[in-house]
Amino acid sequence: MLILSKIKDRPVTLITMQDNTRYAFQPNEAGDYVAEVTNEAHIERLLSIPEGFAIYRAGRNNGEPVPDPGPQLETVPDPVPETPDMPLEHMTLADLQATFELELGRKPHHRAGIEKLIEDITAHREQQE
Numbered sequence: 001m002l003i004l005s006k007i008k009d010r011p012v013t014l015i016t017m018q019d020n021t022r023y024a025f026q027p028n029e030a031g032d033y034v035a036e037v038t039n040e041a042h043i044e045r046l047l048s049i050p051e052g053f054a055i056y057r058a059g060r061n062n063g064e065p066v067p068d069p070g071p072q073l074e075t076v077p078d079p080v081p082e083t084p085d086m087p088l089e090h091m092t093l094a095d096l097q098a099t100f101e102l103e104l105g106r107k108p109h110h111r112a113g114i115e116k117l118i119e120d121i122t123a124h125r126e127q128q129e
Helices: 040-047 093-104 114-128
Strands: 002-005 013-016 022-027 033-036 053-055
Touching: 002 022, 002 040, 040 053, 093 114
Parallel strands: none
Antiparallel strands: 002 033, 002 053, 013 022, 022 033
16 A cells, blocks of 8 residues: 655654664655555555545645545434424423424523523524414
8 A cells, every 4th residue: 555654854764663674755746755565554644644644646636635535425414303302391401402403493502501492492483473
């Protein structure tokens, strides 16, 4: 696998692995410092340092390698929550947050507690009447 070194302070960047295997990252035609690494453990170790190494991909994006998009997963929308059929005072924080979002059409403030949510939902319901 071709690995990109983001360390470009010398004409050749030499990296010595724990088992004394050495890799020479040299500029290619595009000026990117790359080396062919075939040992899976070495690949894993180098890629575990994202500020120093990445999988090299031909093509560039603002001077950085184009990121691997990974597997494309189909996104399924979350089901629309139903308002629980119980008094607000008996609802959990999660139920109140879902009720707030459903009735007011926006998410509540992330720091809003149970009392504030009950107050806001009650005020909204009174405005609707």
